[in-house]
Amino acid sequence: MKEIKKESTLFVFEDLKALPSEILNLIHKAIEARKNAYAPYSNFQVGAALLLDNGEIITGNNQENASYPSGLCAERTAIYYAGSQYPDAKVLQMAISATAKNNPTETPIPPCGACRQAMVEYEIKQETPIAIYFMGEKGAVAKSNSISNLLPFTFDKSVLF
Template sequence: MKEIKIDVAFKVYSSIDELEGKEKDLMLEAVEIRKKAYAPYSKFRVGAAILLESGRIITGSNQENAAYPSGLCAERTAIFYAGANFPNEKILAIAISACSDLKITNGPIPPCGSCRQSMFEYEVKQETPIKLFCMGGVGEVIESDSVGNILPFHFDKSVL
């Protein structure tokens, strides 16, 4: 038997106000686009903002549909748009903000498994880490140096 140990470190900011420069701007973009989410069923709104190496910011919000699972998460809305329209640009960072219309979400909310896998695909494709910032509606922001940190036992093209 062999044991595998995975150590991951995250930075935790007490609020969006502790972020600086492009990172703060990126998170503010995620908060703004979150307000445009179409979430009539779950009442759970998510916004994602992606910083490309050119400095361009791509945003996306979750889009629900009565015919589950026809909707799409904010992270995949944004990353698929970036991949389709700017396929040769590296993604430097992704900021995600999520909140409920029904209660206060004051802790960081990480992406779902499908979004983790989709974001990781782009990290593998570009062969450089993508920084990730996650927050709820208010409160702490968590920073990860790589999407791979939140998907430690991952699946990628190397096994195909």
């Protein structure tokens, strides 16, 4: 037996004031998107904002449905929209803000596993990393230099052939 070990590295900013201005703008777009989330069942609102290499900023928020599996997370809403409307653009950075309506979060909330898988597909497709910043409603902001850093054992097309 051999051991395989993979590590992930995150950088944590203590609050929004510590962020570079371009990231702060992206975070504010994610926060605004979060406020418009449709989450009547979970009361957990998530907003995402993507900066594309053409300068466009795409936002998305979670959209729930009474049939829970039919909803869609903010991150996938945004990245799928970017892929359909700007198929040749690269995603440079992504910002996410998440909170529960009845229990505001102050710690960084990372994307779920399904979103990580969807986002890493775009990172692989564009052959460049996507920097991701994520936070709760307020407080610290975590940064990963790539989506694959958050999904170290990536499932990709190489296993399908």
